[in-house]
Amino acid sequence: MPGEMNPRERWGLLLIDEIPDRPPVYPLVTAHAAAVYGCDLTTYVTNGKVMAEAQLAAQRKYGHEGLSVFSEVGIIAEAMGSRYHYRQYDVPILDQPIIDNHNQIEKLQAPDPGSTGRLSVYLDAIDTMYEAAGDILPIFAFIPCSFTTAAGLRGVEEFLMDTVLAPEAAHAILDISLQAAIRFCDACVLAGALPVLVDPLASGSVISRRTYQEFALPYQVKLISYLHRYDLDITLHVCGDTSKMLDLIPQSGADLFSLDQAELPQAVAEMGERVRLVGNLSPSSLLPSSHQVISDCTHRILSQGIPNPKGFVLSTGCEVPIKCQPEKLQALIQVGKQAHYDFQW
Amino acid sequence: MIPAKQINYRQWHELFKEIPDERVKNTRYYHHLPDAEWSQYLFPPSTHAVYGNRLLRKMKFDNSPAALRLWGFVLSESERIYRARQAGMKVVAVVGDLGAITPLVYSFPDTVAFYPDCLWWTPFLMESRVLFNEAGQLGMGEDCCFVRAALGAFSKRAYFPKPNLIIGTVGATCDDMAAVMSGTEFIGNDVYYLELPARDTIPGNQQRQLSFLADRYREVATRLEAVTGHSFSEDRLHETVGKVNLIRSLISEVKDLAATTGPNPMGGMEMMNVEFAALSYYGDLEECTAVLGAFRDEMKARVEQQNGYPDQPLRIVWVTPPADPILQNYAEDLGARIVGSEYVINQSTPALKTEGDVFENLAEGQLAGSLMGSSRFRVDLVVDQVRRAKADGVIISGIFASTHCPYETRPIIDAVRKEGVPVLAFDVVAPGKKQLQSQINNRMEAFIESLRMRRSRRAG
Ligand code: SF4
Numbered sequence: 001m002p003g004e005m006n007p008r009e010r011w012g013l014l015l016i017d018e019i020p021d022r023p024p025v026y027p028l029v030t031a032h033a034a035a036v037y038g039c040d041l042t043t044y045v046t047n048g049k050v051m052a053e054a055q056l057a058a059q060r061k062y063g064h065e066g067l068s069v070f071s072e073v074g075i076i077a078e079a080m081g082s083r084y085h086y087r088q089y090d091v092p093i094l095d096q097p098i099i100d101n102h103n104q105i106e107k108l109q110a111p112d113p114g115s116t117g118r119l120s121v122y123l124d125a126i127d128t129m130y131e132a133a134g135d136i137l138p139i140f141a142f143i144p145c146s147f148t149t150a151a152g153l154r155g156v157e158e159f160l161m162d163t164v165l166a167p168e169a170a171h172a173i174l175d176i177s178l179q180a181a182i183r184f185c186d187a188c189v190l191a192g193a194l195p196v197l198v199d200p201l202a203s204g205s206v207i208s209r210r211t212y213q214e215f216a217l218p219y220q221v222k223l224i225s226y227l228h229r230y231d232l233d234i235t236l237h238v239c240g241d242t243s244k245m246l247d248l249i250p251q252s253g254a255d256l257f258s259l260d261q262a263e264l265p266q267a268v269a270e271m272g273e274r275v276r277l278v279g280n281l282s283p284s285s286l287l288p289s290s291h292q293v294i295s296d297c298t299h300r301i302l303s304q305g306i307p308n309p310k311g312f313v314l315s316t317g318c319e320v321p322i323k324c325q326p327e328k329l330q331a332l333i334q335v336g337k338q339a340h341y342d343f344q345w
Numbered sequence: 346m347i348p349a350k351q352i353n354y355r356q357w358h359e360l361f362k363e364i365p366d367e368r369v370k371n372t373r374y375y376h377h378l379p380d381a382e383w384s385q386y387l388f389p390p391s392t393h394a395v396y397g398n399r400l401l402r403k404m405k406f407d408n409s410p411a412a413l414r415l416w417g418f419v420l421s422e423s424e425r426i427y428r429a430r431q432a433g434m435k436v437v438a439v440v441g442d443l444g445a446i447t448p449l450v451y452s453f454p455d456t457v458a459f460y461p462d463c464l465w466w467t468p469f470l471m472e473s474r475v476l477f478n479e480a481g482q483l484g485m486g487e488d489c490c491f492v493r494a495a496l497g498a499f500s501k502r503a504y505f506p507k508p509n510l511i512i513g514t515v516g517a518t519c520d521d522m523a524a525v526m527s528g529t530e531f532i533g534n535d536v537y538y539l540e541l542p543a544r545d546t547i548p549g550n551q552q553r554q555l556s557f558l559a560d561r562y563r564e565v566a567t568r569l570e571a572v573t574g575h576s577f578s579e580d581r582l583h584e585t586v587g588k589v590n591l592i593r594s595l596i597s598e599v600k601d602l603a604a605t606t607g608p609n610p611m612g613g614m615e616m617m618n619v620e621f622a623a624l625s626y627y628g629d630l631e632e633c634t635a636v637l638g639a640f641r642d643e644m645k646a647r648v649e650q651q652n653g654y655p656d657q658p659l660r661i662v663w664v665t666p667p668a669d670p671i672l673q674n675y676a677e678d679l680g681a682r683i684v685g686s687e688y689v690i691n692q693s694t695p696a697l698k699t700e701g702d703v704f705e706n707l708a709e710g711q712l713a714g715s716l717m718g719s720s721r722f723r724v725d726l727v728v729d730q731v732r733r734a735k736a737d738g739v740i741i742s743g744i745f746a747s748t749h750c751p752y753e754t755r756p757i758i759d760a761v762r763k764e765g766v767p768v769l770a771f772d773v774v775a776p777g778k779k780q781l782q783s784q785i786n787n788r789m790e791a792f793i794e795s796l797r798m799r800r801s802r803r804a805g
Pocket residue numbers: 490491492519520521522689716744747748749750
């Protein structure tokens with residue numbers, strides 16, 4: 001229909017503090033795309049072309065407003081030497097971390113994204129998507145922040161212990177993880193994607209506010225300021241409960257915050273003048289809830305998010321479950337697309 | 346001095362790391378506003394590619410910081426216009442007059458102008474048919490010049506803010522642009538029309554025309570008073586004309602430098618960006634002057650030191666702006682360099698008079714435009730460039746189905762051939778038509794190869 005904005009246009013306005021016709025509708029459709037496309041998860045996370053085709057197929061089916069390049073948060077740690085276990089029906093999980101004693105830290109290197117591990121899967125996926133639809137759809141590459149990669153290099157429990165018992169070693173792992181993230185971000189940007197930084201291990205569900213301030217936040221700051229030098233608008237996604245650290249999030253410099261288990265009104269109050277909010281229908285509610293419940297929740301979220309002064313994106317709090325029934329996701333998207341700002345051109 | 350080179354977007358992404366942080370931070374527009382991060386614009390092409398300007402991944406760019414600054418300034422124009430409105434400035438869209446009215450607009454405080462017509466290169470830059478499809482849905486299809494992208498942009502409401510005033514110049518200008526204006530009005534925008542007389546060369550008629558047009562400009566000034574809330578000031582217009590003349594002289598100087606007999610000091614697309622700055626100063630008159638000043642300094646130093654691109658010996662005059670920026674890159678890759686151009690905006694480069702009636706001076710500038718009046722005028726402009734630049738060949742990149750430019754292609758070809766200079770003329774292919782594009786590439790290859798052989802034959 002003439003006069004209708006496309007996703008690229010809508011996001012473009014949001015990112016320069018303009019009001020689009022309505023908030024972009026961008027549920028985090030990641031591995032769920034494999035289910036739509038009909039491929040197994042091992043293929044999805046190891047073949048960039050398949051990941052791209054699956055993403056494009058899911059986007060055609062649902063009409064959500066962005067493509068997501070994501071396998072799992074261990075992608076950098078694996079390229080640096082940790083071993084991951086691939087599964088046919090779920091995303092890879094950490095099998096064997098590369099660091100089992102601190103002497104190994106100095107041997108770590110920031111991997112070459114073109115030739116190491118599965119990093120090139122992302123680059124192939126981005127390249128294919130960009131060629132196919134980059135003029136209309138923004139492409140987001142989900143890149144783990146240092147804290148999460150460090151946990152993948154050392155093992156989650158060991159790394160959390162390090163933050164208490166061997167903080168210098170923890171920082172050394174974080175430093176090299178940061179270098180790796182920067183290198184990977186650069187490659188994704190050159191392929192045509194905007195980085196979305198994910199730091200699930202830095203969640204209030206896993207660590208304390210103090211640990212976040214000392215070990216996660218400073219590296220988020222460094223990574224975001226590196227990307228800001230290129231004038232890129234950066235989304236920070238932290239899964240789980242972030243309600244006790246919402247006031248700290250703006251310090252990271254993130255332009256958008258994708259929140260999971262925190263109250264949207266609280267986030268609006270804490271950071272709405274500075275940060276665009278992305279959220280936050282609970283992904284788990286997409287499984288058991290009725291069409292009506294999803295629709296009601298989406299309406300509630302929209303009414304809370306739309307007033308955010310810096311802007312709002314309707315999304316899920318975390319990844320759409322692999323086995324989500326399409327009608328459930330469609331319910332969310334349908335309601336989202338009926339929303340509107342009181343926009344007078 | 347760093348050797349002049351054309352590099353790709355990957356190389357600029359790396360090279361950008363060497364640019365000091367302070368320089369990145371301090372390269373800003375709208376200096377009269379409080380320091381805001383959004384006003385920085387010194388960023389590499391990769392930044393703009395991520396936001397959908399896909400062609401940048403295929404293009405080559407000059408490797409100087411001055412050229413990067415120019416690109417950053419040009420590519421940030423859309424955001425700049427939005428920021429202007431957010432900061433409370435008035436935004437005036439000027440359609441169809443190509444540079445004549447903007448000094449008047451900028452003479453009003455806190456007022457900026459932009460040319461929606463210039464969106465015609467957006468579909469090429471994004472390798473996208475979105476704006477053309479939008480215009481098509483509104484009844485303007487492939488039987489209109491690429492300038493129809495502007496109608497698509499008006500309809501989409503996502504490429505520039507709603508202008509406080511749209512000034513549409515009609516009459517002795519281009520029909521395609523006039524059609525875009527009426528389409529714009531049709532979808533609900535108020536257009537303030539301004540009638541241009543055709544250039545008349547009969548001596549007695551000239552003064553009459555001048556007075557007629559000067560009166561129209563007086564009316565525009567009154568309209569601008571209503572829109573901006575400021576009264577017109579002749580002193581401010583004088584001051585603005587002084588600044589505009591500085592920009593115009595910088596452009597002329599840069600064009601002369603590009604025609605040097607030494608190695609090619611600059612890329613054709615950078616040169617085109619410089620030339621088009623004459624239209625609306627890309628939305629910030631002061632910063633535009635600084636950008637062009639730094640660019641001129643770079644070129645001057647290069648010419649003095651014979652620092653240019655190697656392997657581009659063949660001298661080309663380019664006629665009609667190539668909506669598709671990759672075309673000039675392609676010619677350069679094949680060994681050509683752009684030593685002259687006729688982009689239908691030549692009237693926006695000569696200095697405006699500063700003595701006498703301010704409105705008549707503006708009118709005189711407008712009446713020198715190659716868009717209006719006989720084709721002979723434009724033909725002579727091209728021939729003059731060919732002679733001055735000692736061109737080996739001329740490339741005319743026409744626009745399929747447009748009503749204006751194509752009619753001048755034939756007489757230009759005839760006149761240039763009479764000069765003994767070969768000409769290649771083709772229609773630029775809209776995005777998404779790969780096979781047609783490869784035909785154009787073949788023709789360019791053959792043409793440039795023939796120029797090369799001609800040269801070596803002449804050399805003995
Ligand atoms: S036909 Fe020529 S003059 Fe008219 S809008 Fe197109 S390019 Fe400009």
